[in-house]
Amino acid sequence: MNLTHPEKLVYSPHEYGPEVFQQPWFFEDSFPENMEKIWDEAFGFIAKNNIAPLFIGEFGISNLDNYDGKAGTWFKTFIKYMAKHLISWTFWALNPNSGDTGGILSTDWITPVQWKIDNIKELFAPLINEPVAIRNKNMNTKGVHMKPKIINGLLSVHPVTNAPGSLYLYRSNGALVRKAAGVSMQLDGVCSGVYTAVWKDNRNHSFSSPVVIERK
Incomplete structure (x- = not known):
C-alpha cells in the first residue's frame, strides 16, 4: 500500500x-x-x-x-x-x-x-499560563504576546521580556521536542502537527502559544 x-x-x-x-x-x-x-x-x-x-x-x-x-x-x-x-x-x-x-x-x-x-x-504537559490580565499584573509588563512565526523552517517569537531566555517546543502530550537559546529555532526534522511553543526567561517568566507545523 x-x-x-x-x-x-x-x-x-x-x-x-x-x-x-x-x-x-x-x-x-x-x-x-x-x-x-x-x-x-x-x-x-x-x-x-x-x-x-x-x-x-x-x-x-x-x-x-x-x-x-x-x-x-x-x-x-x-x-x-x-x-x-x-x-x-x-x-x-x-x-x-x-x-x-x-x-x-x-x-x-x-x-x-x-x-x-x-x-x-x-x-505531563507544562502547566497552562495564568490569564493574561493576571500575568500582566504580576509581571508589570505589557510584553505578553509571543506572535510565533515560521519562515523558511525557522520558528521565531517576539521577545516577551527584556531578560534573556530560551524557546521550547512541546508536543500535545507535553513531551519536549526541541530547545533553543534565544527567540528562534530551526524546525528541520519536526513532523507536521500542532505543537506548543513556550518561551522562558531567566526570571522564571514563561509564555506559551500554539504552533501549527505543516509539511507539504
Whole structure:
C-alpha cells in the first residue's frame, strides 16, 4: 500500500506489562535492559527515524509489586523510554473498574491513585499560563504576546521580556521536542502537527502559544 502522505498516518500501539500479557521477555535474565531493543523493533523506530506520528494508545498497571516487581520495573522502564524518545501517549485507564490495570481514579471515582500520578508526571504537559490580565499584573509588563512565526523552517517569537531566555517546543502530550537559546529555532526534522511553543526567561517568566507545523 502506497500512501500519498505517509507522514500523516498515526501509529498507535498498545504496550502492557506482565499483568496483562506474560511475554517471555519479562522473564529473561536481561530484563529490563532487553526492553529498549524490543520496543525499538516493534514501534520505536517510527519515532526515532521521524517516519510518522507515534501515539501509545494504551499502557497501564495495577500494582508495582505484581510478578515479583516485574510489573513495576516494566512500567518505570517504559516511562523512561517514552520520555527519552518524546513519544506521545494516553494512560489506561481513567476509570477504576478496568480489570487488568485499574485506573487513575480510586474506587470512589474521585480520589486519584497518587503513586500512578507520581510515576507518569514526568510525561505531563507544562502547566497552562495564568490569564493574561493576571500575568500582566504580576509581571508589570505589557510584553505578553509571543506572535510565533515560521519562515523558511525557522520558528521565531517576539521577545516577551527584556531578560534573556530560551524557546521550547512541546508536543500535545507535553513531551519536549526541541530547545533553543534565544527567540528562534530551526524546525528541520519536526513532523507536521500542532505543537506548543513556550518561551522562558531567566526570571522564571514563561509564555506559551500554539504552533501549527505543516509539511507539504
